[in-house]
Amino acid sequence: MSKTSQQNTVTDANGASVIHTQAHTSGLQQVPQLVPVSPGGGGKAVPPSKQGKKNSFVDRNSDEYRQRRERNNMAVKKSRLKSKQKAQDTLQRVNQLKEENERLEAKIKLLTKELSVLKDLFLEHAHNLADNVQPVGTETTTTNAENNGQ
Amino acid sequence: MSKTSQQNTVTDANGASVIHTQAHTSGLQQVPQLVPVSPGGGGKAVPPSKQGKKNSFVDRNSDEYRQRRERNNMAVKKSRLKSKQKAQDTLQRVNQLKEENERLEAKIKLLTKELSVLKDLFLEHAHNLADNVQPVGTETTTTNAENNGQ
DNA sequence: CTGAATTGCGCAATTG
DNA sequence: CCAATTGCGCAATTCA
Structure with missing residues (x-):
């Protein structure tokens, strides 16, 4: 599929365009000076209002053209x-x-580890308290208090 | 917006190449069928090693050529x-x-906050201990802090 | 409408 | 030799 082609393949046109930097090296001639622009075949294009009567052809030799191109x-x-x-x-x-x-x-990772250490400290401490209170059970020196969840 | 479609197809657009042109099909005349390849236009030098001497001309009408192009x-x-x-x-x-x-x-952010809470608990606890054991005056600024740089 | 910016596309040179 | 990339110019469109 390609576009090139449906009917005839090959396209036409090409003009000679040369790079500004370089000239054409050859002595071949340049043939078409005016080429049709816009296929138009189908039917699109062309502003509704004005049917451009413009040339529909572009002079590739025109300075104007070359300038635009450049x-x-x-x-x-x-x-x-x-x-x-x-x-x-x-x-x-x-x-x-x-x-x-x-x-x-x-x-x-660091914060997590730090947190883990602190929590362990808490646990340890809690155990110590438990050890102290274990005997009878009267002294609750606790100010205890906040359990935060999580 | 214009992906497939629209115009092309018929006539093409062609690109011209830097070289002299040609095309077929159009009512335009066909001039050169063989074009030199590698004009200086983009071309640069030839590999030092081998100066293959091939044709240096390409037949743009050749099926072979069209096939390669496509x-x-x-x-x-x-x-x-x-x-x-x-x-x-x-x-x-x-x-x-x-x-x-x-x-x-x-x-x-969450971890940091959590850590902060635990640290506060420690501080509080430390204060309690201080109250019990220590007179006044010594500030236990001990906990605290990490500066994370950057 | 005008000119710059984008975009799709083909060619040819190069590269892998 | 062939497919993939890449630089480049053309022309159609889109943006400003």
Whole structure:
């Protein structure tokens, strides 16, 4: 499937376009100077209001044309550069976030451990109290108090 | 917006290449069927090792040529699709990591608070002991603190 | 409407 | 030799 083709494949047109930087190296001729623009076949395009009577042909030799092309080429290059840059930034962002993540996980691990130690201390203490009170049961020196859950 | 469809198809769009042109089909004349390959236009130098001397000309009408082109066009499309897909995946990854990050931060906040409560309990207890055993004046600032840097 | 920015696409050179 | 990538220009669209 492709687009190129349905009927005839090959396209036409191509003009000679040369890169500004370089000239055509060849001595071949340039043939079509005017090429049809916009296939039009189907039926779309063409503003409803005005049927452009414009040429519908583009003079590829025109200075005007070359100038437009060159401008567009620059714009394209610029746009693509920007796009690439953005993509790279995104990748960097990923790495950044990954690092941040690891840092956070480490911190969690630390806090968790600390918490665990404190809880153990509490338990130990509680046991000591229990040992002391075990005998009779009168002294409850406790100020006891907060159980926080969790 | 224009993915498949619209216009193309019939006439094509063609791209022109840097080289001189040609096309077939149109009512335009056909001029060069053989074009030099690798003009300086993009081309750069030839590999030092082997200066293969091939034709240096390409027959754009050749079936062989068209076939190669079409295959390459498919490959290009495929490759670009893949590339785009990857870019999107990367963006998704960013969001995923951001969420994960928030989750971790919340957990840290919770743990920190929990730890703080337990420490306060210790302090209180320490004070009680101090009241019982120690006169006045000595501040037990002992507990406390971790500075996490960064 | 005008010009810049985007986007889809084909070609050709390169790379693996 | 072939598929995958990549740089590049063209043209159609979309944005401002």
